Amino acid sequence: MGKRGIEIIGLNKAKLLKMLNAALAEEWLAYYQYWLGARLMEGPMRSEIEPELLLHATQELNHAVLVVTRIIQLGGTPVLNPDEWPKFSRCEYEAPADPYIEVILQQNLRGERCAIQRYNEIADFTNGKDHTTHQMAVTILNEEIEHEQDIEDWINDLDRMKKDLQKIRL
Numbered sequence: 001m002g003k004r005g006i007e008i009i010g011l012n013k014a015k016l017l018k019m020l021n022a023a024l025a026e027e028w029l030a031y032y033q034y035w036l037g038a039r040l041m042e043g044p045m046r047s048e049i050e051p052e053l054l055l056h057a058t059q060e061l062n063h064a065v066l067v068v069t070r071i072i073q074l075g076g077t078p079v080l081n082p083d084e085w086p087k088f089s090r091c092e093y094e095a096p097a098d099p100y101i102e103v104i105l106q107q108n109l110r111g112e113r114c115a116i117q118r119y120n121e122i123a124d125f126t127n128g129k130d131h132t133t134h135q136m137a138v139t140i141l142n143e144e145i146e147h148e149q150d151i152e153d154w155i156n157d158l159d160r161m162k163k164d165l166q167k168i169r170l
């Protein structure tokens with residue numbers, strides 16, 4: 001980024017770059033978790049939810065694009081090796097070893113809550129000090145909140161379906 005663009009930032013740049021690199025690693029891990037989980041998933045509503053999870057995956061990848069662009073603008077070095085993703089990431093990568101739809105959704109839900117915390121922290125840290133990063137963090141935060149809501153809604157629908165089936169059996 002141009003010199004002036006970096007000078008106007010009124011905060012600890014090294015700390016911000018660390019947070020952004022953590023976010024970048026988290027986005028890639030979230031992307032793969034969604035992308036693979038959507039394909040392995042089994043159970044009720046699978047055909048409806050699969051394309052939605054693939055859409056979430058694409059949106060996580062778009063977040064990675066926004067974050068890496070900002071890291072480079074700030075003169076930082078993005079995480080260079082996928083080996084480092086789990087070291088940088090605070091969100092756990094949860095392998096979709098059990099393909100049951102509810103297990104996959106719960107794994108992704110934990111990931112979204114972790115992402116919400118991350119972007120909330122970046123938004124707080126940059127508030128009033130780095131408008132560009134702040135705006136980016138809020139944009140991504142809004143999408144992570146939508147993702148969390150989507151998943152909670154699907155879990156509720158699945159619960160309701162199970163309860164309705166139990167009533168029929170009784």
Ligand SMILES: [Fe+2]
Pocket residue numbers: 027030059060063115140144
């Ligand atoms: Fe994301």
Ligand SMILES: [Fe+2]
Pocket residue numbers: 056060112115143144147
């Ligand atoms: Fe998300």
